Every structure is written in C-alpha cells, then in structure tokens.
Amino acid sequence: MKENTKAFLFDLNGTIIDDMHYHAEAWHQILTKDLGADLTWDEVKVQMYGKNREVLNRIFGEDHFSDEKADKLSVKKEKYYQEAYKPHLKLINGLHSFLAEAAAHNVKMAIASAAIADNIDFIVDNLDIRQYFDALVSADDVENSKPDPETFLIAAEKLQFDPADCIVFEDAPKGVEAAQNAGMKCIVITTAHPKEDFEQYDNVIGYIKDYEDALTKNFFQKHTEAPQK
Missing domain, CATH: 3.40.50.1000 (HAD superfamily/HAD-like)
Structure with a gap:
C-alpha cells in the first residue's frame, strides 16, 4: 500500500x-402522521441529516419537545425503520x-x-x-x-x-x-x-x-x- x-x-x-428510502418512510410516518407536521415527502427528505433530536428541532423548534419525549420519538422512528428495512437488508x-x-x-x-x-x-x-x-x-x-x-x-x-x-x-x-x-x-x-x-x-x-x-x-x-x- x-x-x-x-x-x-x-x-x-x-x-x-442503500436504505435512505426506509429512513424517509420512517420519518414521514413520525413527522406527518404521528406529529401532524404539514410536510411533503420531499420536504421530509431534505431534513434527514444529523441526530434525530436535531431533525425534530429543525422542524418544530428547540423547545417543542422535552428530552424524554424526543428520546421516545427517536426510538419509535428507529423501530419503524428497522422493521421496514430488515427484510431488504x-x-x-x-x-x-x-x-x-x-x-x-x-x-x-x-x-x-x-x-x-x-x-x-x-x-x-x-x-x-x-x-x-x-x-x-x-x-x-x-x-x-x-x-x-x-x-x-x-x-x-x-x-x-x-x-x-x-x-x-x-x-x-x-x-x-x-x-x-x-x-x-x-x-x-x-x-x-x-x-x-x-x-x-x-x-x-x-x-x-x-x-x-x-x-x-x-x-x-x-x-x-x-x-x-
């Protein structure tokens, strides 16, 4: 070498x-269906970077969720992702x-x-x-x-x-x-x-x-x- x-x-x-589609699906579920954010699929995709708490902060504001709530949402999002992606891993x-x-x-x-x-x-x-x-x-x-x-x-x-x-x-x-x-x-x-x-x-x-x-x-x-x- x-x-x-x-x-x-x-x-x-x-x-x-190559799993970014499954992360997008999980975030779209959390943000729009669970939390009621008015975001399109493309708008969700451009927010998918950094830590999960950072994604939530960018969309809802830094003080919107307590640490405990943000942690629960993060775990829920990753559960959605892993269940959807595992058959295609x-x-x-x-x-x-x-x-x-x-x-x-x-x-x-x-x-x-x-x-x-x-x-x-x-x-x-x-x-x-x-x-x-x-x-x-x-x-x-x-x-x-x-x-x-x-x-x-x-x-x-x-x-x-x-x-x-x-x-x-x-x-x-x-x-x-x-x-x-x-x-x-x-x-x-x-x-x-x-x-x-x-x-x-x-x-x-x-x-x-x-x-x-x-x-x-x-x-x-x-x-x-x-x-x-």
Missing part, C-alpha cells in the same frame, strides 16, 4: 447499505469483497456515522461484517453532527491514524464537507446524490455507483506498487 492510504472510514446509510453491491480485500491488505477500517449505535449494531450484526471494523463511531459518541468533522476525527483517533492518512466513503454532501473539514480525502458513492451536488468540495478523489465500480475494484492494484528506491 502507499503510505498515504492507511485507513478507510465509512459512513453507514447510503454508503454501506443487504450490503451495497461489491462491498463485501472490497472489505475483505482491504482487510487482507491490513487496511484499518471504521464506521463513522450519524446513525445511533443501535442502528449500527443492527446493520453490522445482521450482515455479519463486524469483524472488518476496528472502530464504530455513532451519533451517541459526538457532540456535533456532520458537517462538523468530529465524527471522522474521533474515528481516526480510535484507529490511531492521522486524518490525512484516512480515506472517507460518503454519499451525502454534508458528509463530504465533514471529511473536508477533517482534512480527509473522500470517495463519493452516488446512491442518493448526483455528482453535481459535490462540485464545491475539493477533497473528492472519485465517484462510484457501487463497489463493483472500476475505481474500487482496481483500488488495491493501483495502490500496492512497491515504493521507488
């Missing part, structure tokens, strides 16, 4: 699994092989996500991929959500690598911005956003539609040449 490719940090939703195409190859090349890997810890556990255990990850960073581990770099910086610290030595895999502009703020390069998977949504960021080193893409399939061939003496 080249010395500047030492660790991979993966977002979860839309990057490891699968890795994005090509990812299992990519993880196995990265592990074979001694690449340290972490999940660094705004998802709650329970959702990360739900994914890695049901898909039997926990063994590939040396660290899991969730919404429960940070004070500030993406685009703040905290999530990725904590993951790099847990892996004991400098931020510049990490490559982030992300599907969302705010995640790419968080990686840029952390001083990390990023590969974008276009499950949820087209390339045009990332043009303002200078840390993107490539785009993939899934992990069968030539960029990821040939990644280790391109990064395992012996160093020049």
Whole structure:
C-alpha cells in the first residue's frame, strides 16, 4: 500500500447499505402522521441529516419537545425503520469483497456515522461484517453532527491514524464537507446524490455507483506498487 492510504472510514446509510428510502418512510410516518407536521415527502427528505433530536428541532423548534419525549420519538422512528428495512437488508453491491480485500491488505477500517449505535449494531450484526471494523463511531459518541468533522476525527483517533492518512466513503454532501473539514480525502458513492451536488468540495478523489465500480475494484492494484528506491 502507499503510505498515504492507511485507513478507510465509512459512513453507514447510503454508503454501506442503500436504505435512505426506509429512513424517509420512517420519518414521514413520525413527522406527518404521528406529529401532524404539514410536510411533503420531499420536504421530509431534505431534513434527514444529523441526530434525530436535531431533525425534530429543525422542524418544530428547540423547545417543542422535552428530552424524554424526543428520546421516545427517536426510538419509535428507529423501530419503524428497522422493521421496514430488515427484510431488504443487504450490503451495497461489491462491498463485501472490497472489505475483505482491504482487510487482507491490513487496511484499518471504521464506521463513522450519524446513525445511533443501535442502528449500527443492527446493520453490522445482521450482515455479519463486524469483524472488518476496528472502530464504530455513532451519533451517541459526538457532540456535533456532520458537517462538523468530529465524527471522522474521533474515528481516526480510535484507529490511531492521522486524518490525512484516512480515506472517507460518503454519499451525502454534508458528509463530504465533514471529511473536508477533517482534512480527509473522500470517495463519493452516488446512491442518493448526483455528482453535481459535490462540485464545491475539493477533497473528492472519485465517484462510484457501487463497489463493483472500476475505481474500487482496481483500488488495491493501483495502490500496492512497491515504493521507488
């Protein structure tokens, strides 16, 4: 491996699994049907970032729900999501092989996500991929959500690598911005956003539609040449 490719940090939703539609369904249920918010499907989708409490605060105001009520709504939303998505649970195409190859090349890997810890556990255990990850960073581990770099910086610290030595895999502009703020390069998977949504960021080193893409399939061939003496 080249010395500047030492660790991979993966977002979860839309990057490891293509599940954003199910999160949107769960939020639409909570916000419009349970709480009576006058929001369209598209309006719900654009609010789905950050911690669950932050979503509720953006829509209803910071003082609308007590901490206890917000926590109950968060648990209810994740229950909706997990029940709806579990029958469809699968890795994005090509990812299992990519993880196995990265592990074979001694690449340290972490999940660094705004998802709650329970959702990360739900994914890695049901898909039997926990063994590939040396660290899991969730919404429960940070004070500030993406685009703040905290999530990725904590993951790099847990892996004991400098931020510049990490490559982030992300599907969302705010995640790419968080990686840029952390001083990390990023590969974008276009499950949820087209390339045009990332043009303002200078840390993107490539785009993939899934992990069968030539960029990821040939990644280790391109990064395992012996160093020049």
